[in-house]
Every structure is written in C-alpha cells, then in structure tokens.
Amino acid sequence: MAGEFALIEHLLRQTRAHQSDHPPILGPGDDCALVDVTRPGLVWAVTTDMLVSGVHFLDNDDPHALGWKTLAVNLSDLAAMGAQPRYVTLAAAIPPVDASDTSWIDTFFSGFMACAQSFKVDLIGGDTTRGPRSFSVTAMGEVDPAKALRRSGARDGDDIWVSGSPGYAALGLGSKLGQWQLPEPVAILADYALHHPEPRVALGLALTDMAHSAIDISDGLLQDLGHIAVASQLQASLFVTSLPDCPMDVDPDHWQHCLLGGGDDYELLFTAPTSARERLQALSHSLALPLTRIGIMHVPKDNAHSTAQAGRIVDDVQVLDHHGHRIDLTLCRRGFDHFANS
Ligand code: ADP
Ligand code: MG
Numbered sequence: 001m002a003g004e005f006a007l008i009e010h011l012l013r014q015t016r017a018h019q020s021d022h023p024p025i026l027g028p029g030d031d032c033a034l035v036d037v038t039r040p041g042l043v044w045a046v047t048t049d050m051l052v053s054g055v056h057f058l059d060n061d062d063p064h065a066l067g068w069k070t071l072a073v074n075l076s077d078l079a080a081m082g083a084q085p086r087y088v089t090l091a092a093a094i095p096p097v098d099a100s101d102t103s104w105i106d107t108f109f110s111g112f113m114a115c116a117q118s119f120k121v122d123l124i125g126g127d128t129t130r131g132p133r134s135f136s137v138t139a140m141g142e143v144d145p146a147k148a149l150r151r152s153g154a155r156d157g158d159d160i161w162v163s164g165s166p167g168y169a170a171l172g173l174g175s176k177l178g179q180w181q182l183p184e185p186v187a188i189l190a191d192y193a194l195h196h197p198e199p200r201v202a203l204g205l206a207l208t209d210m211a212h213s214a215i216d217i218s219d220g221l222l223q224d225l226g227h228i229a230v231a232s233q234l235q236a237s238l239f240v241t242s243l244p245d246c247p248m249d250v251d252p253d254h255w256q257h258c259l260l261g262g263g264d265d266y267e268l269l270f271t272a273p274t275s276a277r278e279r280l281q282a283l284s285h286s287l288a289l290p291l292t293r294i295g296i297m298h299v300p301k302d303n304a305h306s307t308a309q310a311g312r313i314v315d316d317v318q319v320l321d322h323h324g325h326r327i328d329l330t331l332c333r334r335g336f337d338h339f340a341n342s
Pocket of ligand 2: 126127128
C-alpha cells in the first residue's frame with residue numbers, strides 16, 4: 001500500500017456500498033463533509049470517544065470486534081441522550097506496519113462499518129495519521145432539545161432503572177486478564193459483552209417520552225449513577241435485593257465488584273417517575289431487553305450526603321440491604337478513572 005492517500009482511498013472504498021436513510025449532502029473526499037438536520041426543531045447531539053492501544057484495548061484483541069466497539073461506545077453516548085445517530089467521523093493513528101500490510105486495519109474497518117450499517121449511520125470523514133494504534137470517533141445524532149435525556153434531569157421520587165445485564169463486561173475483562181475463571185456459559189456471555197457492546201439506541205429514543213435522566217454505564221454503575229445524583233442534586237439509593245442476581249457458580253464478591261464498579265457495559269442507567277412503570281415494562285417486552293428497577297432518587301436523608309469534591313469518594317449513592325441498612329462499599333471499587341492515583 002503506497003502512502004496515506006492510497007490507504008484512505010482503500011478504506012473508504014468499503015463505505016461506498018453502504019446505504020443509509022439520510023446520506024450526507026457531501027461525504028468524505030473534500031476538505032469538509034456537508035450535512036443537514038433532517039427535521040426542523042431538532043438539534044445535533046455531538047460526542048467524541050477515543051480508544052487507545054494499551055489503555056482501552058490490547059494489540060492482540062480481535063480487530064473486527066475492536067472496530068465494532070470503537071463505534072458502538074460513541075453511539076452509546078448518543079443513545080444515553082435519547083438522540084438518533086446519523087453521522088460519524090473516524091480519526092485513526094496507525095503504525096506503519098498497518099499501512100504496508102492492511103489486513104489488521106481492513107478487519108478493524110469492516111467491524112466499524114458493520115456497526116455503522118447496523119445503526120444506519122454514515123461515515124462522513126476523518127483523519128489518518130501515523131502513530132501507536134488509537135482511534136477517535138465523533139458521532140452526531142439528532143434530538144429534540146426539550147426531550148434530550150440530561151444527567152441533571154432526575155427528580156425526587158424517581159425510580160432508578162438499568163437495561164440489560166450490567167456486570168458481564170467486567171466479568172469478561174477479569175477473566176481475560178487471568179484474575180478469575182468463569183464457568184463456561186457465563187464465560188461466553190461475558191466475553192461477548194466485553195467485545196461486542198450493543199448501543200441501546202432504540203431504548204434511548206423511547207425513553208425521551210418516559211425518563212427524566214439517563215447515562216450510559218461506561219465507568220461502572222455506582223460511579224455513573226453518582227454523575228446523575230450530583231448533576232441532579234439528589235441522592236441515589238439502590239436496593240441490594242433488586243440488583244441483578246449473581247450468575248451461577250460465580251464468586252459473589254467478584255460479582256459485586258463487577259456489577260457495581262465494573263465498566264464497559266454500555267447499558268443505560270436512567271430515572272423515571274413511578275407513573276412510567278407500566279409503560280417501561282411494556283417497552284422492555286417490545287424491545288426484548290430486560291429493564292430492571294434497582295432503586296430510587298431522593299433528597300439526601302442525612303448529613304452524610306456531601307456534594308462532589310475533586311478526588312473524593314462522595315456519598316451521593318448508597319446501597320441498602322433488605323433491612324434498609326447501608327452496605328459498606330469501601331471494598332467495592334467505585335469505577336474507572338484514568339487519572340486516579342496518577
Ligand atoms: P485534509 O488534508 O483536508 O485533512 P485528508 O487528506 O486528511 O484531508 O483526508 C482526505 C479525505 O478523506 C477527507 O475528506 C477526510 O475526511 C477523509 N478521511 C481521511 N481519513 C479518514 C478516515 N480514517 N475515515 C474516514 N474518512 C477519512
Ligand atoms: Mg487530514
């Protein structure tokens with residue numbers, strides 16, 4: 001493969017067969033792409049996420065799955081806002097070896113485009129440069145600004161809900177890193193959850209009419225719920241008896257650590273009024289996606305509540321046992337923070 005431009009041309013050839021509902025006015029190839037919102041009254045929701053070799057993935061990870069995940073984590077942010085994904089750009093740093101033998105990057109790109117096709121988004125541009133493998137995606141989606149699901153929207157008395165099966169991706173990561181062994185059926189689900197997250201786009205769109213706030217679980221359930229609590233100036237109480245059960249033959253301590261502190265699930269965590277319970281159960285049925293009610297949002301009940309302060313673990317989220325007593329979470333990692341202890 002000769003040079004940057006030949007490589008870009010080579011990769012973009014794959015996108016030509018791709019059809020979406022709303023192709024851009026002008027796609028890749030010029031200095032900029034040209035895009036328009038498709039309906040009046042909507043605005044762009046815009047998000048960027050980066051995946052860096054050695055931090056977010058390992059060089060021997062399956063490149064197809066990595067390509068899927070690189071786009072999926074960005075679409076997950078749009079889903080958590082209640083936006084309809086439309087357009088994405090991809091900035092890629094790749095080492096010279098990937099430009100001379102394109103098999104790794106081709107497979108990565110086919111995984112990326114599989115996700116793009118699955119969610120009907122167009123790749124409208126990007127950048128390609130030399131460097132240690134890293135990928136940055138910017139994703140744009142359309143949303144009604146009055147209905148966008150902000151972290152700050154939770155209200156006193158809201159139920160807290162979570163989609164799907166949080167905790168499995170972290171189980172899969174620990175198993176991959178040799179921290180524990182999983183029984184066969186759990187190992188398969190956990191590996192899939194880690195490498196093939198499904199952005200909850202249809203759920204996010206439906207929630208714009210039912211939920212008050214939402215976030216996607218990228219850094220751990222407690223930590224991400226903490227973001228909603230702080231932004232909404234409320235406290236979150238989770239009921240241990242309502243949390244998803246420990247899978248059979250998995251160590252309960254490992255499970256608690258993965259469920260509450262593990263990231264990478266990309267499930268949606270959201271709050272909704274109690275009046276929405278029936279509609280949410282019907283939605284769960286129609287999407288064939290479990291939605292589990294795990295707690296409530298409320299005004300802080302005692303002085304232990306403290307607001308966010310840099311570098312401090314705060315008391316914005318508590319987990320209650322079946323007697324309503326607080327469970328000590330100091331042994332449970334609060335979630336992923338790139339700069340913690342650095
Ligand atoms: P410029 O010099 O204007 O930045 P480039 O030579 O970097 O243009 O890119 C040429 C065209 O190819 C642009 O339209 C750009 O958006 C597109 N492009 C480059 N790299 C990628 C990529 N990794 N994915 C998608 N489009 C890309
Ligand atoms: Mg460029």
